[in-house]
Amino acid sequence: MKAFKIPEATVMRLSIYSRYLHQLMDEGEDTVSSGEIANGVGVSSAQVRKDLAYFGEFGTRGVGYKVSELYLQLMKILGLDHRWNTIIVGAGKLGSALALYQGFSDRGFNICAILDINPAIIGNQLGNLEVQSLDQLSSLVGQHQIQIGVIAVPANHAQDVTEQLLQAGVKAILNFSPRVLKVTPDIVLRNVDLSVNLEILSFNLALNR
Amino acid sequence: MKAFKIPEATVMRLSIYSRYLHQLMDEGEDTVSSGEIANGVGVSSAQVRKDLAYFGEFGTRGVGYKVSELYLQLMKILGLDHRWNTIIVGAGKLGSALALYQGFSDRGFNICAILDINPAIIGNQLGNLEVQSLDQLSSLVGQHQIQIGVIAVPANHAQDVTEQLLQAGVKAILNFSPRVLKVTPDIVLRNVDLSVNLEILSFNLALNR
DNA sequence: CAGCGATAATGAATTCTTTCACTAAGTTGG
DNA sequence: CCAACTTAGTGAAAGAATTCATTATCGCTG
Structure with a gap:
């Protein structure tokens, strides 16, 4: 290759x-x-x-x-001849949805854990996962040999969470927050913005009016 | 412009x-x-x-x-100087998540309704929306003057739902199903595949091994 | 087993996108 | 009010990605 x-x-x-x-x-x-x-x-x-x-x-x-x-x-x-261990940080609407979405598991991504900082939702059950405390991040990443971190926290916490993930040994980040993240060049980073897609539709609709 | x-x-x-x-x-x-x-x-x-x-x-x-x-x-x-009325078809994991996701509303997209074909989940409450029957599609689109349809149904129903939406007068489709949709050229169509993003990460991770 | 039809592989040409380098136009300080 | 500085706007150059056109193989048919 x-x-x-x-x-x-x-x-x-x-x-x-x-x-x-x-x-x-x-x-x-x-x-x-x-x-x-x-x-x-x-x-x-x-x-x-x-x-x-x-x-x-x-x-x-x-x-x-x-x-x-x-x-x-x-x-x-595509590197999908084996499974990747994944952690989701942020158990709000978006994070929860991602945790529940079957499509990831189907394609070889094990969602090993989902974390949040808000005590009110820690302990909530999402499918067969329980929302755990952000404090557990480092130990969970080590314990499950997690390679991929998914960021679904508000923009103002995104960089902080990123650093914790990298510190813990994560090698790739999928960032759903609307914030540019700073990472070293050896880290694989990808940004996804869900509303961008609707906005491109909107742009094209607006053209023909 | x-x-x-x-x-x-x-x-x-x-x-x-x-x-x-x-x-x-x-x-x-x-x-x-x-x-x-x-x-x-x-x-x-x-x-x-x-x-x-x-x-x-x-x-x-x-x-x-x-x-x-x-x-x-x-x-x-971007056509975001006014709001767009939007309907979500499919109230599974993904559809529900999209319905609950605050980001769309923040950027000017009113989620007017969410539909499903499964009687077991029709009537479920999602935020302040109630899942309605797919039968209501046409009347809801007319009633709310809906311009955008979001497809979150399994691949085998995607084309059928698309045709119902277009028949009802929808002008743009955001397709989350992994199926290529056939539409006339005047329709604005955009495809989103959530797992693709993880798979691009996977590809890049697999390169350095 | 020779010739024909189909289709993958691939180098060249084209088109599209990004970057570069320069120009135009404004601001600020003396 | 001039000189030095900053930054938007823009045509040209460079770089990427896609499409085109040709060539190389393969299987099938008579």
Whole structure:
């Protein structure tokens, strides 16, 4: 696997291809062409082949790709051939929702714990997780060998929580707070802003008025 | 406002700038330079100026931008100078979370209703919304003049729900299901996949192993 | 087993986005 | 009111990503 520069858009699409391939497996398909994948996920076939080309040759000319084989390759490329241990910090609306969302577990992310600083909600049950105190952060990260931290706290606490997570040994952060986080370059950081998506809709709606 | 081709990345950043400006207003800042904005949100100052340049001239050379003025301009560009009526279809984990999430309302999106097809959860209370039957879709959309539909149903029902929404007169769709939706070109469609973000983290973590 | 049709792989061309470097225009201090 | 300084605006250059067009393989058919 070349570790060169892979466009983030490519990685995002690989994730989407993998889900589509899973669907094809369920439907009992054996092989698939780049054109069919393209159609299924809404990109061009050249795009599909180019994305795959970063990582090797997976298909057979004249035939296409073997669905199950390509699926496994993509899962491996995405690092989803094993499970990741994850902790959520912040058990407000958003944090709770993330903890309950089945989709993460389905794709290989174990939510090991969810924490909050507010005594009023510590102890609340969320699915089969109990909200624990922020004080437990460091020991939980160690105990469960947690690699990924999800930040769902208000903006003014985001940097502080980040530092605690990194101190405890977390290697990647998914930040749902609207605050730019400072981390060292060896830490994998990704920011998600849920309202941005609605606002892009709004922008496009507003154009045609 | 030029209706030419605005890069989606630009629109996304405008949304982020606007949030940062709001924060500056709270802190009582009066003016701000492109460099400060850049710093605050993690891009280059040239990027900030270029993004703004698509829409006009908002600053004063030698000085910077008036925070409150630029904020209002951005909100207007983003179509957030008035509120959008929104309906959520699907009251599972994800749909419920979205209904409860304060962030949408804060940014101008009224969640008018949340629907599901499962009788077991119809009638459940989510904040100040009650889960209603999918049968009500058309009448609710008409009654509340709903412009935006949020799809949080399983993949196999996504296209069907989409068609019902469009039939009822919805003009934009935010799709959280992992399914490519077919819509006419006049409909504004945006797809969000929550697990993709974790998977991009996973990919980057897997690179360094 | 030769030829045809299909499709992956890939280098080149194109388009899109970001960065750079410069210019224009304002402010402040003496 | 001039000089020094700051910062927005912008065309050009550089860099990335996508699309196009060609080539290389493969399987199937007669």
